[in-house]
């Protein structure tokens with residue numbers, strides 16, 4: 001597809017936001033400002049950005065613990081996400097979730113699930129409810145290829161297809177589940193075929209090419225919106241960084257990582273946008289400046305945030321009436 | 326004369342549950358029932374028999390054998406404006422959905438900083454006593470009561486079978502309802518206009534002054550029988566039906582103890598780490614000086630429930646063992 005300059009700018013802008021946000025997060029993790037588990041999305045930006053481009057506000061999004069990029073691309077503010085990782089009340093989950101549990105009701109962003117495969121059944125049920133209430137939005141679920149080995153994946157695929165619900169299954173195949181390469185965990189590594197075995201339509205897409213992602217996601221969204229049932233997309237992508245902050249990366253070679261870095265979705269798209277005349281290098285520089293300002297403000301916002309008093313420790317376990325125990 | 330006696334109907338625990346389901350389905354279009362064999366088959370325990378014909382396949386939804394997926398789907402639907410009633414055939418199979426219950430249903434509200442509610446009801450059969458052996462005789466209500474974020478209710482009477490469902494559905498948080506399978510055939514009279522009941526308070530099922538018997542669910546009928554036998558020996562036992570295992574209504578329990586100063590807890594869960602242990606601990610914390618004798622517990626033996634009838638019966642609370650514990654306590 002050929003993007004108009006506005007779209008090209010927006011796609012690049014969103015990818016750069018995620019990249020710089022993640023770099024800053026890593027830095028703040030080393031500085032001890034962010035704690036817990038931190039999973040970076042660097043290298044995979046084109047997937048979240050391209051898919052969000054195809055979704056509408058009435059659609060719901062379910063994601064994994066590697067979801068900063070999805071949250072940003074969905075429109076959560078960088079400040080609210082950063083404050084969440086700081087554990088501040090101003091965070092998008094009021095400091096109760098942290099990096100792996102970003103939520104935003106208004107954006108229909110349903111987390112942030114740190115159980116591999118855990119969001120899949122939720123998505124099926126959410127989509128079922130859409131259908132039963134004759135609402136138009138679909139439910140989109142991001143998950144890693146590691147989830148394919150879970151029973152919940154197979155149960156959910158079957159249920160979604162059986163009930164013909166408006167769900168979009170978005171598999172981010174970055175080739176590794178922690179240190180386990182796909183071919184070391186799956187007898188058959190053809191993921192689209194697995195979806196097909198549940199009679200679910202699907203497609204495999206180059207996840208390093210944001211335009212390919214947009215195009216495939218738009219087609220898939222259209223398919224689902226037309227009432228044809230669920231759709232499965234596999235995005236072939238790669239994470240440039242470690243699985244989390246505690247991963248010595250013994251399972252892959254530096255050469256392999258370098259090879260994939262040559263296919264960086266941001267560098268690739270920037271170069272192409274300039275050569276095709278969609279964007280100028282000035283525009284790209286302006287995006288960087290804009291993003292740098294946004295990230296700096298997000299950090300300021302998080303720094304200035306407040307700690308919830310421990311007196312309210314047990315809030316939000318139950319809704320008010322049953323809070324007394 | 327105009328002394329009107331409220332009309333009553335003779336019914337069963339099973340039918341009372343069905344009335345509750347039917348009423349909920351009629352009352353609110355957001356309500357739907359799903360689970361294995363709830364529709365065509367009529368429900369494993371025939372609770373939902375006839376509802377498919379009345380409400381159709383959309384709302385009486387048969388599911389594949391995918392406990393994790395359909396319980397999770399119930400959570401997702403509850404997140405999205407529906408009021409699902411998910412039937413897990415028995416609590417034995419709920420272990421395959423434990424991840425969804427514990428990691429999603431119980432946590433989403435909290436992890437999101439209070440942004441979401443899960444108005445979901447999960448119903449499951451529980452309990453031993455039918456010679457179904459180790460894998461089909463579990464009592465997990467005490468386990469589930471360990472989890473903050475969910476409410477656990479255990480209807481043990483016709484009124485509660487009839488009335489707890491609606492209240493549970495109106496609760497904005499997930500509620501798990503344990504139906505002891507031995508209660509389904511329980512027969513009795515129920516007010517014709519019976520409806521929703523509170524699920525906050527324990528109930529005194531029999532008033533007494535010499536000792537307090539605390540129980541819930543399938544052990545209630547046995548405990549009431551034991552109280553009757555004690556009465557024949559001039560011992561007046563008060564019987565408390567906890568009704569809700571989480572949150573526990575300790576106020577009712579302690580008010581009774583303040584009267585009787587003696588207590589026996591009857592709980593079909595395994596004794597170690599049981600709900601009975603929790604109640605005991607709370608009494609120690611909150612009312613230690615009220616006690617005139619050590620608290621006794623009648624729980625299941627520390628063994629997978631055996632098949633042979635005599636062994637099974639020996640493994641779970643019985644009228645005789647409740648009686649013996651009560652007598653030790655008052656002697």
Ligand SMILES: Cc1ncc(C[n+]2csc(CCOP(=O)(O)OP(=O)(O)O)c2C)c(N)n1
Pocket residue numbers: 066114115116117143144145146147172174176177178243
């Ligand atoms: C059910 C479950 N098992 C194990 C883990 C530990 N774990 C966290 S991330 C991960 C790898 C998942 O890989 P994948 O699904 O490919 O996602 P990616 O991290 O590559 O984005 C594992 C095993 C978990 N969180 N949940």
Ligand SMILES: [Mg+2]
Pocket residue numbers: 144145146172173174175176177178
């Ligand atoms: Mg992976």
